[in-house]
Each structure stands twice: as C-alpha cells, then as structure tokens.
C-alpha cells in the first residue's frame with residue numbers, strides 16, 4: 245500500500261538576490277494512523293515544510309505524493325480540491341470567521357465541497373461539535389468562546405470533510421496547559437480511534453514526546469532529534 249504522504253528530496257528555495265532556503269532535500273513517507281511531531285529550533289523550516297505538505301506552497305525541487313498521487317503539475321483547482329477533501333488544517337490561531345456562528349464555521353468546508361445537503365451538513369456539524377464538547381455553543385459566535393473552545397471548533401472544522409490527514413501548525417501554541425492537553429488528547433484520539441494521520445508542528449516537548457514519530461529539522465534539513 246502506498247504511503248498517505250511521500251516526499252523525496254523536497255526543497256523550497258525562495259528566489260531573491262540572495263536566495264533563501266526554507267527546506268532542503270527532505271525525504272520521508274508517512275502512513276495512515278501516525279501522529280507525527282515536527283520539531284526543531286525557531287526558523288528551522290517546520291512551518292515551511294507543513295505548508296508544502298498542505299499544498300499551501302509549492303516546492304522548487306523534489307516530489308510530493310499524497311495518497312499515491314504525484315502533486316507536481318496539478319492545477320491550482322486540483323490542489324484546492326485535495327486541500328478541501330483530503331487535508332484538514334489547524335493553525336495556532338483559529339482563523340474562525342467572526343461573523344459566522346460556530347456551526348456555520350464548521351459547515352463552510354462542507355458547503356465548498358458540495359457533497360452534502362443542508363440537513364446532512366447540520367447533522368454532521370452537530371455531531372462533530374458535540375464530540376468535542378461544544379454542543380451548548382453551536383449558535384454562538386467565535387468571540388463568545390474561550391481560546392480553548394475556539395481551538396476545538398477549529399479542530400471540528402478541520403474534520404468537516406472527514407479528511408484522512410490533519411496538518412496542524414502549533415495547534416496548542418496559544419493555549420494554556422489545560423487546554424493544550426485537551427487539544428492534544430483530541431488529536432491523539434483521532435489517530436488512535438479513527439485511524440487519522442496527524443502531522444503537527446510543535447514546540448511543546450510533551451506533545452512531541454507523546455507523538456508516535458518525531459521529525460526534527462535543523463536549518464531546513466532532517467536531523468537526528
């Protein structure tokens with residue numbers, strides 16, 4: 245079976261008078277059911293790697309295949325389709341849309357994908373948010389929630405289209421330790437109970453220690469952790 249995500253020699257150099265190397269010659273394969281922590285010092289290229297994996301940026305060298313499909317040469321529309329159906333994103337800041345309710349925020353990716361009708365979307369958003377302990381907050385707006393609650397809404401939104409792969413950039417970075425633990429436990433349960441793959445950039449050593457695998461970067465390259 246092919247890996248969920250496989251990269252070979254992945255490199256991203258920003259063109260400039262003095263070119264900036266963000267990541268260089270990274271090769272790895274990540275399968276279903278892994279919880280991967282990307283660690284490394286500030287500026288080592290962790291977010292850059294995650295953005296490449298999430299098709300939010302384009303490599304300047306090497307290859308990237310998602311679910312066995314080479315992503316080179318895909319149109320922007322095709323890349324957006326993969327982002328919507330196959331990938332879920334959680335960032336350090338929740339990026340919820342303030343003018344929409346919690347439920348509407350979770351339904352936005354479903355609407356964009358267009359596979360479900362209104363009733364099914366409502367059922368799914370209720371189910372996802374209830375599973376994350378937010379059943380009492382469905383019709384609130386993000387600014388009526390705590391930081392931890394908002395981040396759980398962001399996790400629910402990342403799961404809207406039931407993607408096999410969740411990419412998280414410092415998902416617990418803006419939370420206190422209690423909420424961090426809770427968000428980490430949710431990500432961990434997604435892997436253990438639902439067979440999802442989670443790749444998370446983290447500075448949190450506890451979270452990294454609990455991951456099933458650690459990828460350590462130094463100066464944009466894979467290094468021993």
Ligand SMILES: Nc1ncnc2c1ncn2[C@@H]1O[C@H](COP(=O)(O)OP(=O)(O)OP(=O)(O)O)[C@@H](O)[C@H]1O
Pocket residue numbers: 258264265266284285286287288289290291292293
């Ligand atoms: N658009 C850009 N222009 C110039 N330099 C950039 C750009 N984006 C990133 N960099 C540089 O590339 C390097 C890698 O950045 P990246 O954000 O991937 O690191 P990181 O490991 O995620 O850092 P942190 O832990 O601080 O978030 C850094 O030195 C950063 O300053």
